[in-house]
Amino acid sequence: MAGSKCRASAETFNTDLNLSFEDGLIYMLQEVLTDQLKDLLHAENQLVKALPKMAKAAKDEHLKSAFTDHLEQTKGHVERLKQAFEMLEEPAKAKVCTGMAGLVEEGSEVIEEGKELDAVAADLGLIAAAQRVEHYEIAAYGTSAKFAESIGREDVAELLSQTLEEEKEADQLLTQITQPLLDAASGQGAEPETEEAGTRRSR
Numbered sequence: 518m519a520g521s522k523c524r525a526s527a528e529t530f531n532t533d534l535n536l537s538f539e540d541g542l543i544y545m546l547q548e549v550l551t552d553q554l555k556d557l558l559h560a561e562n563q564l565v566k567a568l569p570k571m572a573k574a575a576k577d578e579h580l581k582s583a584f585t586d587h588l589e590q591t592k593g594h595v596e597r598l599k600q601a602f603e604m605l606e607e608p609a610k611a612k613v614c615t616g617m618a619g620l621v622e623e624g625s626e627v628i629e630e631g632k633e634l635d636a637v638a639a640d641l642g643l644i645a646a647a648q649r650v651e652h653y654e655i656a657a658y659g660t661s662a663k664f665a666e667s668i669g670r671e672d673v674a675e676l677l678s679q680t681l682e683e684e685k686e687a688d689q690l691l692t693q694i695t696q697p698l699l700d701a702a703s704g705q706g707a708e709p710e711t712e713e714a715g716t717r718r719s720r
């Protein structure tokens with residue numbers, strides 16, 4: 518049973534560190550939280566490198582801007598994670614995030630495949646890859662914020678929730694950008710704005 522396993526682990530910390538059961542549990546949860554943050558730090562660092570490639574590959578101007586804007590936000594997410602480590606008095610050490618590595622790899626494949634496709638199909642592929650990334654991050658930040666809250670670290674939970682909200686907004690923006698592309702693909706909408714068309718519209 519998960520509950521009894523958790524208790525056993527807390528008791529291990531109890532014995533090793535001579536803590537009360539409650540303090541042992543908090544110590545254990547902080548270890549779990551820190552591990553999540555290390556994983557997220559590596560995930561965000563990978564995105565800082567991947568997003569410029571996504572922006573370069575995007576044909577639709579709104580999609581290109583969404584990737585460029587999210588790159589700036591992502592740099593802020595890295596800073597928030599470093600701040601969270603500081604608040605928890607833990608070293609800001611990244612741990613390889615194989616989940617994000619896989620998603621970034623898929624993104625690279627989509628960029629390559631998109632070179633053979635028309636602009637709308639290529640952009641829809643990029644959106645699909647980017648929304649997978651956002652959902653992955655939403656899961657990770659949601660869980661981490663909950664863990665922080667459970668150990669009474671509302672300050673850390675608040676910080677992580679700010680990023681969580683930005684990830685959700687980024688995901689919603691991608692959904693908004695999708696509709697005109699789908700309309701264009703089905704011949705129902707106006708031509709999407711591309712760099713080549715030189716029809717930059719304010720967002």
Ligand SMILES: [Fe+2]
Nearest residue numbers: 561591594654
């Ligand atoms: Fe992020």
